[in-house]
Each structure stands twice: as C-alpha cells, then as structure tokens.
Amino acid sequence: MLKIKQLREATGAGIIDCKNALKQSGDNVEKAIEILRKQGIAKSAKRGERDASEGIIKVAVSEQNNEGYIAEINSETDFVARNAEFQKFSEQIIELIKNSCQSDKPSNLDELFAMVMGNNKIVKENIDNLSGVIGEKLNISKFNVLKGSTVADYLHLGGKIGVLVALDKENEKDLAVNIAMQIAASDPKYINSEDVSNEEIEKEKRIYKEQLLKQGKPENIIDKILQGKINKYFEEVCLVKQEYIKDDKKKVENILGNIKVTGFIRYSLA
Structure with a gap:
C-alpha cells in the first residue's frame, strides 16, 4: 500500500492504474511511473519524490x-x-x-x-x-x-x-x-536545456512517442511533433526557458539578459 500511495502522489493516477503499473514493473515505483506516463495516465514527472517530513x-x-x-x-x-x-x-x-x-x-x-x-x-x-x-x-x-x-x-x-x-x-x-x-x-x-542529459531527453522522447502512437499519429509526422514536445519539456524543467511568473509574455532568459x-x-x- 505504501508504494501505491507513493505512486499516486507522484502521478495523480487512480488506485487500480497504480496497482496494475506496479504489477507490470515488478513493484518498481520509478518504472511504474514511466509505464503510467506511456499510457498517458500520469502527470509529467518533473519533480523528485517529495519529502513527507x-x-x-x-x-x-x-x-x-x-x-x-x-x-x-x-x-x-x-x-x-x-x-x-x-x-x-x-x-x-x-x-x-x-x-x-x-x-x-x-x-x-x-x-x-x-x-x-x-x-x-x-x-x-x-x-x-x-x-x-x-x-x-x-x-x-x-x-x-x-x-x-x-x-x-x-x-x-x-x-x-x-x-x-x-x-x-x-x-x-x-x-x-x-x-x-x-x-x-x-x-x-x-538552469538551461544544455544541462539536461541526453539520456533524459531520449527517455522523454520514448515516452512521448508511445503516447503519440497510441493516439494514432502517423509515423511520418511523429519526429516533428517530438521536437515540439521536447521544447515544451525544456520550458517546464529548465529555469531560463520558463515563462516569467511576473510577465507571462516573457521568458526568464529575457529578464536575465x-x-x-x-x-x-x-x-x-x-
């Protein structure tokens, strides 16, 4: 039950989906998160596990x-x-x-x-x-x-x-x-997109590709969509690429100069 709770907190997925993902992953929470994301059930996991203390x-x-x-x-x-x-x-x-x-x-x-x-x-x-x-x-x-x-x-x-x-x-x-x-x-x-490892970028591409295939997107346009998805991912996880909270028409990099x-x-x- 503890792993189900952790998985629900990390992904926002329902109990049944979490149980099934844990079963498929051999009770591995990180792999279960990836399974749920590929199924389009989980939220994008940009944060590490929260400290419950x-x-x-x-x-x-x-x-x-x-x-x-x-x-x-x-x-x-x-x-x-x-x-x-x-x-x-x-x-x-x-x-x-x-x-x-x-x-x-x-x-x-x-x-x-x-x-x-x-x-x-x-x-x-x-x-x-x-x-x-x-x-x-x-x-x-x-x-x-x-x-x-x-x-x-x-x-x-x-x-x-x-x-x-x-x-x-x-x-x-x-x-x-x-x-x-x-x-x-x-x-x-x-801080910047250059700080994101190739391994993480490839992992995100795999997840997004499976999501797109499940949505029935044709293979010949998936690569173009993938680049857009990765750029969106950078805007989420990279500080200078984020929308500036005090002016959403600007990026943080514009404020920094x-x-x-x-x-x-x-x-x-x-």
Whole structure:
C-alpha cells in the first residue's frame, strides 16, 4: 500500500492504474511511473519524490550578498513546526552556519551536529534536549551553502519552500530575488536545456512517442511533433526557458539578459 500511495502522489493516477503499473514493473515505483506516463495516465514527472517530513526551511545570505545558506529542520508534526521554541532553534541553526568562520564552516551534517552553539552545547545535544521538552523527534536533514557574485534567498508558504539563487554579476539583488521567487513557484530541475542529459531527453522522447502512437499519429509526422514536445519539456524543467511568473509574455532568459544564473538550490516541504 505504501508504494501505491507513493505512486499516486507522484502521478495523480487512480488506485487500480497504480496497482496494475506496479504489477507490470515488478513493484518498481520509478518504472511504474514511466509505464503510467506511456499510457498517458500520469502527470509529467518533473519533480523528485517529495519529502513527507514536517518542519521548516530556513535561509540566510551574507552581508556582502555573495554567499547564501539554507537548512531543513524537521519535526514530526506541523503543530510543532510552528512552535516558538522550534522556530527559535531553527533560526539559531541557520545563523550558526552563516556566522561560522570560513575554515570552520560545516561541510556535512556530522560536522554541523558537532558545532558548539551559544549555550556552549553542541548542536546534537541541543536537538536532543529540545526533542525531550517538545515530545517529538527533531532533526536537521540537510543544509547547503551557495556562492556567487550576487546571491539571494526567498521563503514561500511560511518556510515550506526555501530557495537560494546565484548570479554571475554583482549588485543584482532585486533581480536575484525575483529569480528566486520564480524558482520557488515553478520548481525547475535545471538552469538551461544544455544541462539536461541526453539520456533524459531520449527517455522523454520514448515516452512521448508511445503516447503519440497510441493516439494514432502517423509515423511520418511523429519526429516533428517530438521536437515540439521536447521544447515544451525544456520550458517546464529548465529555469531560463520558463515563462516569467511576473510577465507571462516573457521568458526568464529575457529578464536575465546578459546575466547568468550560476546555481540554485530549492528545498521543499510543501
């Protein structure tokens, strides 16, 4: 039943269709998603599996706007995620990452858990203590640091979605914030179409081709339709090819002009 639930959440397909797809795929969820897409039943799967954990995402940017920080702090319930003590602790964690000296900046979770906080206790000990007070298991599941000429952060849905984005030009904070909002709303997988692997493109072509054949499209026009489908796919998963959320007559690449996005990070609990 868990795999059926995962499949339904990922595709929007009905229970019977999910059961049949899992049976055909040998109980492999990823293969089942592909089967449902070929049948035209599933939504286009541009996103990875969603994290079902509750909690909050915190972001921060350095005073020079050239380095950004993001962390996901988890609780078992949304009620606790809104708890004042949990919120305070989460803010302390992102500030700890931000304010640590470059040589002391954590590079993995183990290093973060071993860092000393303002009360002279390590992060892990503070998590365990707060967990005991609140009565729920708490955790820091991931964090990241992003550098660039200009870095901006953005939070959406009260900390359910958090974004960092880096541009290759200094003093472009307003533009960077707008691009971060775009990423929060549109959830791209890549910056540009050149970042999409040939393997992924061929996989999408196979799926679209089977859909077109099932629709009875003649072989001699399928290749032309396929290129259009792939271009549409790029518009969905590639940031610069997306419609700009503040002006749908423009693409993100039109808004950027000669400025390039050098990286982005998007965390989601939504």
